[in-house]
Structures are given as structure tokens and as C-alpha cells.
Amino acid sequence: MKPSTISYTDGAKAGLANATLQKSLKKIQNGFGKKAMRHWQTMTDSDLRPRAKARRMQTLEHLDIVLAELAEKIREHGGHVYFAATAEDAVRYTLQVAERNKVNKVVKGKSMTSAEIGIDPALQNAGIEVVETDLGEYIIQLAEDAPSHIIAPCIHMDRFQIGKLFTDKLGHEYSDDPPTLTRMARKSLREKLLSADMGITGCNIACAETGQISLVSNEGNIRMSTTMPRVHVALMGMERIAATFDEHRELLQLLITGATVQKLSTYVSFVGGPRHEGDPDGPEEFHLIVIDNGRSKILADPEFREVLACIRCGACLNICPVYGRIGGHAYNSHYCGPIGAVVTPLLNGINDHADLCKGETLCGACKDVCPVENDLPRMLSALRHKLAYGDKYWQVKPYNRIEAAGFKGWRKAISSRKAYNMLLKVGRFLQKGRIAENGMISSMPGPAGKWTRDRDLKPLATETFTERWRKHHSSRKMEEKS
Known part of the structure; x- marks a missing residue:
């Protein structure tokens, strides 16, 4: 499913109002988020992340x-x-492979890259059945919904909703018991896996030295999707590669720890080609599609190249105070959270996704928890700068010229003591009549009203610190003279 088309603000409000989502977000942030932070602080190999x-x-x-x-x-x-x-290009090649092999059914492992290029609707339009085999993605597919987390796609749903969904879509007797629900999904998915003609997966990390891609999961569905169908197509963002096996090993370790704070996932598969004579299983054909789709432009920009170092573990989502309140649907993207707030504008247009970088707090928690120490706050600030002043390379137009003019005026005002003092006097005059009995301003006119819509504003003090200082010292000098 495509992300929703509601605005960032409306999506955030919907996320805040979703009690199930709020409970799950709190659990995942208190669990994975805090545990990952503690792990990085206590790990024995302190040079692993910078290395x-x-x-x-x-x-x-x-x-x-x-x-x-x-x-x-x-x-x-x-x-x-x-x-x-x-x-x-990636979709066209996949369809050609499917047509040549007379594919009727495709089983998929969880892949954000496949969602990015829109492979599911393309295959379905060609009359091919597409089935997600990751349990969370399968639930999302049945619900005709969109994922709300990189690692846990259906955290906005509880077992009662999933039980009703399985009854409606799969025809099972209602149950809200997790093991029972898992058995229902397993039975349905096994039938799909046994009859599929093609398996499609993403790629966690490829290794140039060995000529293989690695796939990580805790369910075993990816291993079945890559070995049981006749054809395996792997979709890989061009940056998802390590030069050497040693680099690959360290990235794999960081990926798994950052995602779920495990030492090793249950299943780690290495794939590099079709099965050979004597192999017990594996596809007859293996296709790796290396996808650019805007990544070369990011690579060519030293200011944002760093974001391509991301290994898509989801750790930044598990610690971000913004994502931790609004969830993933508000981002209107296949990539949500702090990483999505940087990647989505760069891939799909900075102006079109201005709310994402403007909505983050720049608190720095995402950088602290990132396994590869990506400086997302710096890149979010850089995106905001381009939105404020425009940028030819990224074809960015100033997002709000009135706002930009206001900040330029503010910069000039605070650069002049006289202008600043005059601004304070005007502000004190304008706030008269707006100060409530509690001593706070509860409503402001115009654009400032957005701030006081949900919170009170402390009024300007009757005296600045400088004014009080001068008054205090002038009175002391007069006392000394007398």
C-alpha cells in the first residue's frame, strides 16, 4: 500500500489519538530505544561504530x-x-523477468526498497498475485494499510484488531491469542510459499568481496522466499554494500543490535546466485537489481552523502521523541522517523516534504543511537536552510518568503541594541490585554496563534536583565556617593 496522502499535521493528530499506537510506541521506545543506548555506552569495542x-x-x-x-x-x-x-527501470526489468518465466504468484520478504519503487501494484496490474511473507507486512497487506515502523510494520494494531482481520480476510474462527494468530498466518503463508513462482526480497547488506547479498530475519520467511520459488529477484539500493567481508561482518553486527538489541538474528541468509548441481535447494534464476532512483544525486553532494551510510536498522525511530508520539503514518513516506525526514525530501523533493525536516526537534538522540553515528540533526538543519533560502542544485524554492523576511528582520534587530530595545517596547505594548489571570498569554493573533493554540506563552518581562542590572548598579552608586 502507498502511504496516506493526509497532511503531516493531520497525520500527527491521528497518531496522537490512536491509543493502541501510543501504547506500542511507548513500549518500543522504553524497550529497544533505551536498551540500544545503554548497549552503545557499555560495549567493549568502543571503536566499532566510528570504525x-x-x-x-x-x-x-x-x-x-x-x-x-x-x-x-x-x-x-x-x-x-x-x-x-x-x-x-527496476519495475520494468522485474516485470520482464516475471513474464519470461510465466510467473503467476510472487512471495515477498520485507523490503522498503520494493515499496519505494512501487513493485507490488505493478505486479498486480500485470495479473500477478503478490503476497507479503513477513508477518507484520502480511497483516498490513490484509488490512490494506501502510507500515508505521521500519522493523515493526503493524505496531499501530493490537491482537484484537488482528484477530478480527484474520476472521474477515482468512475466514478463521475469531481468536486474539497471539500463538493462535501466528499459526493461522503460518498456515496461509506456507500454502503461498509452496506454490509461488518468484520470490522478491530486499538486501540488507551486500558484500563485494564475496559476491553475495545478506538477508536478515527472525521469522524464516525470507529464507523460504529465496529458496522455494524458481526465481529470486533481490532489490538493492545502490548504497547497501560493503567492500570487504570484514566490513560486512561489522555492519551486520551493528544492524542487528541497532534494530532489536540482539547479538544475532535467528536467520541470516547469504545469496549470490542460482542453485548449482548438487545443491538441495535454491532458485533456478537469481537476479540482483541495483537501484539508483536519486541516490547518485545524494552521493554527489558532500553535505548529504553521509545519509547513504544508513543501514536501515530503525534505531533512530526507537528513540526519537517526535516519532515516539506521532508514529509513522504522519510522514507520508515509506521511510519514516528521523531517517525518513532526511531521505524522503532528498529522494522525492525537498519542497514537497518540507514538513518532515521542520517537524523534528534536533535534540540529537537519533545521532547518539545510530549504529554508524549518522549526524541526522546536521542534515535536518541543512534541509531547513535550503527551505529558507532556496537551492539550485536541489531545485528548492524558499518555502515561506514571509517567514524568511521575518527572520532576516529579527537578525537585524538583535544586531542593534537600539533596535532591540525598541522591539521590546513594542512587544510589551502589544501584549497588554492578552495576559490572562494566570500571568500567561493564552492567545496570539495571526500566525503566532498556532503556538498558543495548544500551549500558553510566557509574556515579555517588564524589565530585561540588562535594564535591571543598570538600575541596580546606578542606585548603588548613588548610595555610595551620598
Whole structure:
């Protein structure tokens, strides 16, 4: 499903009003978020994160060479590699593979990249059945909803809602018992997996040195999706690659810890080609689609290149105070939370997604918890700067010229003592009659009214600190003279 088209503000209000979502967000932030923070602070290898970040940036510097090495080795293993410049290219190639192999049913592992390029509706329009095999994604698909978290797609739903959904969609007798619900989903999904012609997955991290991609899960669905169908198509954002196996090992360790604070996921699969003679299982064809879709533009900009080091663990969502209140649907993107607030504008238009970077607090928690120490607050600030003043490279128009003019006027006012004092006098005059009995301003006119709509505002003091200081010292001097 596509993300909703409601505004960021309306989406945030809906998230705040969803009691089930609020309970789940609190649980995930008090659990995964705080545990990840404690883990980074107490880990024995304190150099792991900065070392991994340095390697990620070095790999990105030589991305063309590393990707060429990966493609060469996968082809040596009998696999196919296609470099897709756009989402449309990736979709077209996938459809061609499906048509050539007479595919009627596709099973999928959880993949944000597949959602980014819109592969599901494209396959369905071609008359191909598409089934999500990750339990959370399967629930979302049945509900015709959109994911609200990178790792836990259906945290906005509880077991009672899921029980009713399974009754309505799968025809099972109602139950709200989690193990029973899991067995229902397993039975349905096993039937799909056994009859599927093609499996589609994402790629957690590829390794150029070995010519393989790795896939991480705790359910086993990805391993079945990659070995049981005749054809396996893997969708990979071009930045999701490590140059060496040593780099890959460290990134895998950080990914799993950042996502669920585990030492190792239940299943880690390495795939690099079709099955060979003597292999007990595996696909007859393996296709890796390396997707650009705007990433080269990010790579070419030193200001934002760092965001490509992200390993999509979701740790920043688990600690962000904004996401922790409004949930993922408000972001109107396949990528939500702090990482989504940076990636979505860069991939899909900064002006079109201005609310995302403007809605974050810049508290820095996302940087502290990030396994590769990505400075998301810096990049969020950079996006805000482009929205304020425009940018030719990113084709950004000033978002609000009146607001920009206001801040320019404020900058000039606070640069002049006389102008600042005059501004204070005007402000004190204008606030008269708006101060309530509790000593606070509860309503403001015009755009300022948005601030006082949900909170009170402390009025300007009758005297500034400087004025009080001068008055105090002038009276002391007069006393000394007398």
C-alpha cells in the first residue's frame, strides 16, 4: 500500500489519538530505544561504530568500483545483475523477468526498497498475485494499510484488531491469542510459499568481496522466499554494500543490535546466485537489481552523502521523541522517523516534504543511537536552510518568503541594541490585554496563534536583565556617593 496522502499535521493528530499506537510506541521506545543506548555506552569495542562509519564513507567514495566487483562475482556465480537508474527501470526489468518465466504468484520478504519503487501494484496490474511473507507486512497487506515502523510494520494494531482481520480476510474462527494468530498466518503463508513462482526480497547488506547479498530475519520467511520459488529477484539500493567481508561482518553486527538489541538474528541468509548441481535447494534464476532512483544525486553532494551510510536498522525511530508520539503514518513516506525526514525530501523533493525536516526537534538522540553515528540533526538543519533560502542544485524554492523576511528582520534587530530595545517596547505594548489571570498569554493573533493554540506563552518581562542590572548598579552608586 502507498502511504496516506493526509497532511503531516493531520497525520500527527491521528497518531496522537490512536491509543493502541501510543501504547506500542511507548513500549518500543522504553524497550529497544533505551536498551540500544545503554548497549552503545557499555560495549567493549568502543571503536566499532566510528570504525564502521569510516569504512562506510570510504566505500561510498569508491562506490562505482565496489558495485562493479559485486556484479562481476555474482555473474561468475551464474546470477544476473541489472543497474536500474530509476524506479521505473527496476519495475520494468522485474516485470520482464516475471513474464519470461510465466510467473503467476510472487512471495515477498520485507523490503522498503520494493515499496519505494512501487513493485507490488505493478505486479498486480500485470495479473500477478503478490503476497507479503513477513508477518507484520502480511497483516498490513490484509488490512490494506501502510507500515508505521521500519522493523515493526503493524505496531499501530493490537491482537484484537488482528484477530478480527484474520476472521474477515482468512475466514478463521475469531481468536486474539497471539500463538493462535501466528499459526493461522503460518498456515496461509506456507500454502503461498509452496506454490509461488518468484520470490522478491530486499538486501540488507551486500558484500563485494564475496559476491553475495545478506538477508536478515527472525521469522524464516525470507529464507523460504529465496529458496522455494524458481526465481529470486533481490532489490538493492545502490548504497547497501560493503567492500570487504570484514566490513560486512561489522555492519551486520551493528544492524542487528541497532534494530532489536540482539547479538544475532535467528536467520541470516547469504545469496549470490542460482542453485548449482548438487545443491538441495535454491532458485533456478537469481537476479540482483541495483537501484539508483536519486541516490547518485545524494552521493554527489558532500553535505548529504553521509545519509547513504544508513543501514536501515530503525534505531533512530526507537528513540526519537517526535516519532515516539506521532508514529509513522504522519510522514507520508515509506521511510519514516528521523531517517525518513532526511531521505524522503532528498529522494522525492525537498519542497514537497518540507514538513518532515521542520517537524523534528534536533535534540540529537537519533545521532547518539545510530549504529554508524549518522549526524541526522546536521542534515535536518541543512534541509531547513535550503527551505529558507532556496537551492539550485536541489531545485528548492524558499518555502515561506514571509517567514524568511521575518527572520532576516529579527537578525537585524538583535544586531542593534537600539533596535532591540525598541522591539521590546513594542512587544510589551502589544501584549497588554492578552495576559490572562494566570500571568500567561493564552492567545496570539495571526500566525503566532498556532503556538498558543495548544500551549500558553510566557509574556515579555517588564524589565530585561540588562535594564535591571543598570538600575541596580546606578542606585548603588548613588548610595555610595551620598
